[in-house]
Amino acid sequence: MLPRFALANPMLVLVLVLIALIAGPLSFLTHPSREDPKITIRSASVQAQFPGMPALKVEQLLTTVLEEKIREIPEVDEIKSTSSTGQALISITVGDDFIDLNPIWTTLRYKMEEVKSSLPTVTKGPFVDTDRGDVAMATIALTADGLDNAEMHVTAKEMRRRLYARVPGVRKVKFFGVLEQQVHIEFDVLRLSQLGMEGREIVDAIQNQNVIQPVGQVEAGGTTLTVQPTGDFETLEEVKRLAIAVPNSAGQSLQLGDISDISLMYKDPPGPHAYFNGQPAIIIGVSMTDGFDASAFATGLNTFIGEAKAALPLGIFLEFITFQPDEIKTAIAGVLNNLWQTIVIVLLVVVAFLGLRTGLLVGAMVPLVMVCSILVMRVAGIALERMSLASLIISLGLLVDNGIVVAEEIQARLARGEERMKAAMAVGGQMSGPLLASSLTTIFAFMPLMLMPGSAGEYTRSISLVVAISLLVSWAVALTALTLLCMWLLKPGEAVDEEKAYDRAYLNAYRRAMGFIIRWRWITAAASFATIVLGVMLFANVSKTFFPASERAQLQVTVRLPVGSNTYATGEVVNRLQAWLLDKQQNPEVKNLVSYVATGGPRFYLSLSPIDGFPNNGYFIINLNRFEGVDGLAAKLRGYAFANVPEASVIP
Secondary structure (H helix, E strand, O other): OHHHHHHHOHHHHHHHHHHHHHHHHHHHHOOOEOOOOOOOOOEEEEEEEOOOOOHHHHHHHHHHHHHHHHOOOOOEEEEEEEEEOOEEEEEEEEOOOOOOOHHHHHHHHHHHHHHHHHOOOOOEEEEEEOOOOOOEEEEEEEEEOOOOHHHHHHHHHHHHHHHHHHOOOEEEEEEEOOOOEEEEEEEOHHHHHHHOOOHHHHHHHHHHHOOOOOOEEEEEOOEEEEEOOOOOOOOHHHHHOOEEEOOOOOOOEEEHHHHEEEEEEEOOOOOOEEEEOOEEEEEEEEEEOOOOOHHHHHHHHHHHHHHHHHHOOOOEEEEEEEEHHHHHHHHHHHHHHHHHHHHHHHHHHHHHHHOHHHHHHHHHHHHHHHHHHHHHHHHHOOOEOHHHHHHHHHHHHHHHHHHHHHHHHHHHHHHOOOOHHHHHHHHHHHHHHHHHHHHHHHHHHHHHHHHOOHHHHHHHHHHHHHHHHHHHHHHHHHHOHHHHHHHHHOOOOOOOOHHHHOOOHHHHHHHHHHHHHHHOHHHHHHHHHHHHHHHHHHHOOOOOOOOOOOOOOEEEEEEEOOOOOOHHHHHHHHHHHHHHHOOOOOOOOEEEEEEEEOOOOOOOOOOOOOOOOOOOEEEEEEEEOOHHHHHHHHHHHHHHHHHHOOOOEEEO
């Protein structure tokens, strides 16, 4: 059917080929790209806090209660919990069979709202985090000379507003290292005693005033109106002006600021915080909308940051820590380099064995199939990443088979004296079925990669899809465009004497080898079986890893202090380590670094899972000038930590 259509409409086929050759490269330039295939992170976390509560009580009163409620969700496959002083952290993993996680996470949030009434009254949370799979395309450090964390937070929030408004493709902007502030009220005990007042009465008055939840609804003319209370505190001055009734004074009252010292202070001990090159910082994680072009996103973000740097007040600095588009560009460039080399090798081999004219015709089919495959990938929503581009390389050695069969069969028929149109039509009718069956056989051989459950199947799915696309496209191209070109451009040649054609040295050697194998067939079969068994046995010694090793000029370091250590102790160790790392005489290979206390920051790499946010945990991302320096710095850091930081486990 396809050859008949092509031969009946040659100009239409040529126009379609021309459109593909123009549209394919243009589509490639704006094709959505990423470093690795997108996989679903089927995990979430639940955190609850009760400051000062011992770990055993946390286990009994918080962790166990939360776990029992979470187990009511049938989709949950695994629950891991950690109870420490004042904090319960529960990690939840959903089964691999579930793709749409939003209903599951909605149920989880609903269950956590239900369980609040079963927790101690002053418990903070439970807080549900379902964004663990978000990958930050860029992490940016905001530092400032002479400004505290709260003032930097104001600048960061303004940047977030402008990022959403001005940079296309921004999905989410998250902050790390923002310190929690609290209103600190210190009573004048002597004054309270003279007035006959108690601290509990003042606390109740503050809580009754600072109500921020709706108190009810009113139905009016078919419209539901929400009743909101007024008087909740928005500034520190409003807290100071709060009227407190004086007991037994005939309605007299005093302002809260008259009987207490009120100030805004950071939580003590501090919560999760961050440093950049040794300076206190707020880290801004920017994630990109799925399917958006990483190159366009990088251009927009770079332009925005450049303008923001110029507009910021003196003493406030912005610096990229990680920039995923650069890594994507490097990864794709490496695979594309292999792809071009493979194309050249395939073309040379085809020309060497088929002759110049036939080889060039079959070789011309390769770039056409590539650009058509990229167009189909664009329509199917398959991004350019390691697996999809590697699949194109795999398919290169397979897709030329269709072209070779069609070209050689037309050449043979022309050599036997058949008329060109008749030869092309006969080859198309005779070969379309067998070539399709051959292509489908190869496609089905790759299907198990797509059908694997869970993250493994998601990661390798594009291999099966791209191989299927490229082989089916090559089948269609071989029976249309290549058939036309062969009909027009192949020379009839002379009739071939098959006996003379096969009387060549390498063919005679092959014939003798096959005769030996058939004569000693049982030995050959036994040797083949033994080779298979040996291969299976040796495969057990092959190292296995799901994600390839990173080749970034970057070192990640985890710091763990004994359980129960607070953020003061962890911060002191982190500061000691970063002071040594930033010493240019000791470590000239270090470009910059970011360090976290009680948090792991954003996920900036697909295979990276941020550390748990416990007070005794610290985390470093160290950017180096060259990738070759990573192992050397890791070895030096282990030696320094062993000698100078005995109280902590430092793991590069």
